Amino acid sequence: MKKIIVLTSGGDAPGMNAAIRAVVRSGHFYGLKVYGCQLGFQGLVEKKIFPLEPESVANCIQHGGTILQTGRYLNFLQKDVRTQCLDFLHSEKIDGIVVIGGNGSFKGASLLSSEGGPAIIGIPGTIDNDIPGTEYTIGFDTARNTALHAIDKIRDTASSHNRLFLVEVMGRSSGFLAVDVGLAGGAEFILTPEFPFTMPELASKIMKPRREKLSSIIVIAEADEPGRSIQMAKELDELTGLQYRVCILGHTQRGGSPTLLDRKVALSMGNLAVKGLIEGKSHKMTAIVRDELMLVDIPDPDHGSRVLLNKYLLELNDVLCS
Numbered sequence: 001m002k003k004i005i006v007l008t009s010g011g012d013a014p015g016m017n018a019a020i021r022a023v024v025r026s027g028h029f030y031g032l033k034v035y036g037c038q039l040g041f042q043g044l045v046e047k048k049i050f051p052l053e054p055e056s057v058a059n060c061i062q063h064g065g066t067i068l069q070t071g072r073y074l075n076f077l078q079k080d081v082r083t084q085c086l087d088f089l090h091s092e093k094i095d096g097i098v099v100i101g102g103n104g105s106f107k108g109a110s111l112l113s114s115e116g117g118p119a120i121i122g123i124p125g126t127i128d129n130d131i132p133g134t135e136y137t138i139g140f141d142t143a144r145n146t147a148l149h150a151i152d153k154i155r156d157t158a159s160s161h162n163r164l165f166l167v168e169v170m171g172r173s174s175g176f177l178a179v180d181v182g183l184a185g186g187a188e189f190i191l192t193p194e195f196p197f198t199m200p201e202l203a204s205k206i207m208k209p210r211r212e213k214l215s216s217i218i219v220i221a222e223a224d225e226p227g228r229s230i231q232m233a234k235e236l237d238e239l240t241g242l243q244y245r246v247c248i249l250g251h252t253q254r255g256g257s258p259t260l261l262d263r264k265v266a267l268s269m270g271n272l273a274v275k276g277l278i279e280g281k282s283h284k285m286t287a288i289v290r291d292e293l294m295l296v297d298i299p300d301p302d303h304g305s306r307v308l309l310n311k312y313l314l315e316l317n318d319v320l321c322s
Contacts, residue, residue: 001032001095001096001119001277001278001280002032002033002093002095003032003033003034003035003092003093003094003095003096004023004027004032004033004034004035004094004095004096004097004098004118004274004277005034005035005036005037005044005049005094005096005097005098005118006020006023006024006034006035006036006037006052006068006097006098006100007036007037007040007041007043007044007068007097007098007099007100008020008040008066008068008069008070008100008101008125009040009041009070009071009072009073009099009100009101009102009104009105009108010040010070010071010072010101010102010104010105010125010126011070011072011101011102011126011127011254012064012065012066012070012139012254013125013126013127013137013138013139013140013142013143013254014064014065014127014138014139014142014143014254014255014256014257014258014259014262015125015138015139015142015258015262015263015265015266016065016066016070016100016125016138016139016266017057017060017061017063017064017065017066017067017258017266018060018061018138018258018262018263018266018267018270019100019123019125019138019266019267019269019270020036020057020060020066020067020068020100020270021057021060021061021267021270022266022267022268022269022270022271022274023098023270023271023273023274024036024052024053024054024056024057025054025057026270026271026274026275027274028053028054030274030275030278032274032278033051034051034052035049035050035051035052035094036049036050036051036052036056036068037049037068038050038068038069039068039069039070039071039073040068040069040070040071040072040073040101040105041073041076041085041105041108042071042073042075042076043068043069044085044088044089045073045075045076045081045084045085045088047088049092061258061263061267062257062258063257064142064254064255064256064257064258065255066100070101072104073108076108076111077108077111079115082111082112082115082117083115085112085117086112086115086116086117089117089118094118095118095119095277096118096119096120096121096277096282097109097112097113097117097118097119097120097121098120098121098122098123098270098273098274098277099120099121099122099123100122100123100125100138101122101123101124101125101126102124102125102126102128102130102131102137103131103132103299103301103304103305104301105122106122106131106285106298106299106301107301109122109298110283110298110301113282113283114283119277119280119281119282119283120282120283120298121273121274121276121277121281121282121284121285121286121295122273122284122285122286122298123138123266123269123270123273123285123286124136124137124138124269124285124286124287125137125138125139125266126138126139126140127139127140127142127143127170127177127253127254128140128170128171128172128173128174128176128177128305129174129176129177129306130171130172130173130174130176130305130306130307131285131299131305131306132299132300132303132304132305132306133285133287133289133296133297133298133299133306134285134286134287134288134289134296134306135287135288135289135290135291136265136288138262138265138266138269139254139258139262140176140177140262141258141259141261141262142256142257142258142259142262143170143177143253143254144177144180144181144184145259146249146252146253146255146256147167147169147177147181147185147249147253148181148184148185150167150247150249150252151167151181151185151187151217151219152185154167154217154247155185155186155217158216158217163245164216164217164218164242164243164244164245165216165217165218165244165245165246165247166217166218166220166229166232166233166236166244166245166246166247167187167217167218167219167220167229167247167249168219168220168221168222168226168227168228168229168246168247168248168249168250169181169219169220169221169222169249169253170221170222170249170250170253170254171192171193171221171222171223172193172222172223172224172305173193173223173224173304173305173307174192174193174194174221174305174306174307175190175191175192175193175194175195175221175307177221177253178190178191178192178219178220178221179192179313179314179317180313181219182219182317183313183316183317183320185217185219186217186320186321187217187218187219187317187321188206188216188217188218188321189202189205189206189218189219189317189321190218190219190220190314190317191218191219191220191221192221192314193221193223193224193307194307195311195314196223199232199235199236199239200239202218202232202236203235203236203239203240206236206240206242207240218244220232222248226248226250227248229246229248230246230248232244233245233246265288265293268286268293269286269293272286272293272294272295273286276295281295283297283298284296284297284298285297285298285299
């Protein structure tokens, strides 16, 4: 192992820069030449790689986003596109790649490696916290704190005007973000992709006698339909006669300075990824399992996302808001 590349792929997540920093400085510490790749897999195809020295990642740890830029490049699923990329990597004598991203990013990296490409180690980075094989992904803590701060501010207005709010957070197929934010923010109800309500069911729950409150907030995961809370508010108005204001937090959850937890996990994962490559490992992902950092097999993309299996937190929220 002499030359490695680090790239970010898919959606950005707070803490990615900390992971990049750890890969670069760990790589140099262990005697490797480290290259960055701009714009993820698209950059690999377009040969946008450049040397990264330890000083090139100074003062990036506190910033959100990714200094390498990122994106989704569906053309990489085409065999001929990957073949072009392989020819380039062989010509540059690249031995290993560290990919920071999610399931789609790991799928592209695995295909490349299995077709004769360099060894690959994945670092899970997504605010949804939905990658199988790890209990934590970089960016989750920052996103949930960002959403919680927003809900706290919304509650000020809700209480002042005795208003009702639907707050929509991210979470395409997993409700980890919605559950944590809803529970910590004192939401009356939490809707997740794993345990959905029909609108009549939700309306029935809303109309049940509960202790009188000055305001009400319902937290909704966007599921596969970003912006769905707008239609839900209309349906609830028709079913209950109650008018809910809608607040879609959207991409604000992805930005911002990463929290201490996200920085610490990202730095640890970046270092472990480099050590794994040096030890000759490939098709692995850095992971947190039972609060321990380790390397596990890259998750099978055909198995989908990690989902919320334990209903305890939702039941706890029902008890606390009764």
